[in-house]
Amino acid sequence: MFPVLVLLAGQPGQPKDWFTGGRLATTMNTFAHGHGGLAPVVVVADATGSTWGNPLCVDSPLGNAATYLAQDVPAWITTHLQVDRDPTNWAIGGLSLGGTCALQMATNYPDVYPTFLDLSGDPEPTLGDHQQTLVVAFGGSQQAFDKIDPMTLLRGHRYPNSAGAFLVGDHDHDLQPRMHAACEAAAAAGMDVHYVEVRGATISGSGPVASSPRWTG
Template sequence: WQVPVRMPSNGVVTEAAIPGNVSGFDARPATLYLPPAYLADPRAELPVLVLVAGEPGSPSDWLDSGRLATTVDAYASRHSGLAPVVVVPDALGDYDANPGCMDSALGNVATYLDQDVPNWIESNLQVNPDAAQWAIGGFSYGGTCAIEMAVNFPDRYPSFLDFSGQDEPSTGDHEDTVAAMFDGDESAFDAVNARDLMAQNQYPQLSGVFVAGEDDDIYRPQQEIMFEAARAADMNVDYYTLPGGHSGDVWGTALELEMDWLGRTLALTP
């Protein structure tokens, strides 16, 4: 791809409905960011970054507290308009819902993110279909979701960003979560829980980043647990803290800091 004579200086943000054709999950519209190189003629074949917001929340939270468009625009401006196509699907179903990022009695969120969302992207957007150039990320609930999806579907999402996520999906305490999601069946929960899977398997094909706020006394210790579990599972991972608590100041800054890593990992830059 060669930079055309005329190309927009900024990307565009839009919305799109991504139906749960396979999963049956009833999702709200997704938020999309299309970088300048996607809007050019000819269009560059770009990698994909799937981002998930926190709970309670909406996909648009990545635009507000996460500063998504500003951050990716800035990256694109340094790289001839090149940046990932970013899709922020709804992984909640409602503002204050909490289905966890699994297929369970609360909704088939895992299948939605593993099949419905990629199927829609490949059918409706001109992107690179090579899974090596796809990544998933998120903050809080979305961070938990990112590591869950990477571990359960490493061929779909071999790279991940986990910002201030939990050490397991939770609707409250562990017992209540397993009861709500799997009718109390611990083995069914363990079979898809990322922390349990990392204790049993090696994932050298996965790479990712864990970030937490220095003052986040609830989620920072859980991030440390997940980072150590990922290292023990032979993942290529990094972990660091940023000033702040459980807030967009941390997540927005973390995305800014990790754009260069994403660019290299997704083969946009050497």
């Protein structure tokens, strides 16, 4: 049975972006070439519902995005595909918004996704403004937000069985401090994590982090 990698696109974005700009097929073929012809089963899930959608990967008035990713997607995968059902052989990853979502899944559902890839993601779910995020998705409650916020969870819980990677482009200077802080918080919570600045890469443009082979290494 094969391990599983669930991938999520950014915003704006669509699942197909992983196959175009992300060059997913090439990346997996390269991986298989170095691993005896084998690669994970990769499922690119639609976590946003539209190009500009952002349900924040939580269950909220914006939709039950957390349930979709933590329950519906794994159920579909194990029902329809020949995969390893052991969650230690499952990972979730994403770019930008998808990276944020991957970190959310890893901290909120570590028994489902104990391994994650955060490619240029923010350390917390956001609609661009924290207060707006609270009002739209959490009924204005900071407490409700804190219950699902990765950074809050990392401060209050231990994750000794989790592992992950934080990758950011070396041109993404605004993102680097936030990504590094998230990696440090994850390490302090017991996760086996590492932080990588991908040379010559940005979150978008000619050298996207998603197309770098380093996220499979």
